[in-house]
Amino acid sequence: MLLLRRCHRLNPIGPLSIDRNQVAPVVASCAVRLCSSSNDQRFHQYGFSASWRHVLAGLLAGTGAVLAYGLHRHKAIEKSSPLPIISQEEVTRHRSLKDGVWVTYQGGVYDITEFVSIHPGGEKIMMAAGGAIEPFWSLYAVHNQEHVLEILSEYKIGELKAEDLKKQSTFKSSDPYSSDPERHPALRTNSLKPFNAEPPPEILADSYITPTAFFFKRNHLPVPQVDPDLYRLHVEGLPRGVLTLSLEELKTRFPKHTITATLQCAGNRRSEMNKTRQVKGLNWGFGAIGNATWSGAKLRDVLLAAGYGPDVAQWARHVQFEGLDKEITGSAYGASIPINKAVSEEGDVLLAYEMNGKDIPADHGFPIRVVVPGVVGTRNVKWLGKIVVSAQESSSHWQQKDYKGFAPGIDWDTVDYKSAPAIQELPVQSAITTPAEGSVIDRSEEMLTVKGYAWSGGGREVIRVDVSVDGGKTWKEAKLKSSDKEGDQTSPPLGRAWAWKLWEITVPLPPEAQELELICKAVDNSYNTQPDTFGPIWNVRGLLSNAWHRVKVKISEDDDEE
CATH class of the missing domain: 2.60.40.650 (Immunoglobulin-like)
Incomplete structure (x- = not known):
């Protein structure tokens, strides 16, 4: 299996998760392509000398059937074959790509070095390097699915030492999602932790204004608990220093504006694209969209009160938003929009505290969320805690390494996030x-x-x-x-x-x-x-x-x- 994975990295000819009946033709194709001299550099990169190229090609061409049978027997062999006992001290030594990346899960030890570069969540996987992944999966609970566990099983190299496992078991991880709000049972759930769901399609167009209970829910992290009396919004990056506003001040110092605006997740209708060729992400139907009335203070008014003016306009290019929902590292969800959209009279960007005439609900950003009309949902940051006027975009993962569009020929081996701009306006x-x-x-x-x-x-x-x-x-x-x-x-x-x-x-x-x-x-x-x-x-x-x-x-x- 390791050999097949390495050859796939050298010559990516399709998804690695293939049916055993497909193994022989795939391996044969790989063998032919390995003979190309263009692979010399990549052979050196992945640990094969050029002299091994034709040996490997012949080996692969002649053993496709054996590999097919081996894949069929893979799980049974894995269960019956004794695996080495590995100490936590040894696991801890493997915390980098240079030394290898090892993790533990439920007493097993896994070498995930080769998986790091194709991890859909990017380099965040390195947070677990050299230790247990359970604390991270309790936060990113979307991993607790059968197909994810099957992928992990391919990288198993040993069992954790009994005494180290006992020490690990004393770790009690409270469920960070235990205080999430209740949701309507009619919603069609795509992910429980974090919670992501859409309304039944047959009711989506029943009313022009989407009822709040049926408005799609798109969360990346646990819903934060916010005391409205203690809530403070910080505005930074402007000449007058940090402007700090309470919820009451936002409601009383600035005029209340109301707009009707549609929000749509960038992944809406992903399930249909999946049928063309498999993609990574929640399998949304066509319900990751909704239309609501939003009321609040205009972002423009708040920025002007904080000192925005012609002098700032000469250098400022972006307005960054930071939510109160945080990762296990303490990093907050974040995004940004162009400054012109933020300060335009016609931009209608709101710091919304009402949705459909009532206090904005917890799932939708209580007490304050940004509503950026006409722009992809991910920039409409919920549970807003900080606004920063800056010359740079937000540095958050969701601005820099997600929510970008790429050409059909780009795959996970060739994707370069710096080559594409962050999605802002959405297509028709x-x-x-x-x-x-x-x-x-x-x-x-x-x-x-x-x-x-x-x-x-x-x-x-x-x-x-x-x-x-x-x-x-x-x-x-x-x-x-x-x-x-x-x-x-x-x-x-x-x-x-x-x-x-x-x-x-x-x-x-x-x-x-x-x-x-x-x-x-x-x-x-x-x-x-x-x-x-x-x-x-x-x-x-x-x-x-x-x-x-x-x-x-x-x-x-x-x-x-x-």
Whole structure:
């Protein structure tokens, strides 16, 4: 298995998690490609001399079947073969890529050196180097899944010494998620710890304003407990020094503004992109989006009160936000937006303390969250604790090493996060919420009603939604709704279309069809439209997933015709 992993690193020809029936052809392909002289440098890098290249190629070409059988027997052999006993002292010596990276988990010792470079969470995995991973997994509980444990098992090299294991077992980790708020049971959960969930798709477009209980939840860390009386917001980086504001001061010193704005997770509709080729991330459906009314102080007003002016504008380029939710190291969740968006009169960036007319709930950032309309959800930092005006972007992991888009040809072996800008405005988007995939339509109804949502980032207004019931051969234009008021076609100010539009169309059922492929695509006022397929926009993290939304339904004959 180690040999196969090394060859995969030298010649990445697809996912390493392959079926045993695929091993022989994969190994044969690897053997051919190893003969290329272009691999000389990479051979030296991974510990193979150039003279071994053809020996390895012949070995691989002739033993594909043996490897296939070996993979089939891998788990049984692993369980029955004695593994060395390793002390905690020895594990602790392996805390770097140079010396190797070892960790322990439930009494096992694992050499994860080769996995570090492809870890989806980046270099944060090094925090556990030389020690137990349980304290970290209690915080990043998304790891507690079967497929993650299967990956870890491939790197097992020994068992921890009994006395060291006993010492480890005295560590009692309180669950950092135990004080998280209750959630509506109808939500479809993608991750329990941290909690991430979306509403049932069939109710998503029932109302223009998404009920707070059904608004999608996207948390990266445990929900912090904040006493509103003790809460303080710190504003830094401006000439007047640090401005510290209580919740009451935010509410009384600055005018209250209200906007209606849609927030969308960058991973919305990732599950569809996954079907094209596997990506890394939570398997969101099309419900990682919602529309709400938000009230609070304008960020612009707060920055002006803190000393922002023409002199600052000469050097400031970004406004950084830091949340009160923290990692096990004490580092807070963070993000940033361009300064022009933050201080613009038309930017409408809020320090929101109300959502849908009530105090903002714990899951959505109580007591204060940033609402940056038209911008990806991850920049709308919750539980806001600090604002910093700076010449640099936020240095946080979520700004620098996540939430960036890459070309379809980039994989985890070749990704370079410095090569791509952080996502800010999102592309045009739409989805069909009714009928659901796989629904059966009674032909006796004669007509079919299709509903959904549409939205575009950057304040661009959706001006049209095209709907097809025959797989894209013909198209009809849907009726758009700008509020819950019947017939409301009010247009927002140019460049400030922060909220989605709901849409609806009723069409006759085709007389001969037994199955329909429904498709929707939106067009914004810059005439941006959605791509027809996911292939050209595929990326390793499954972000910006906005190809045509397709739903297949069946038509049943009525009783008289059966």
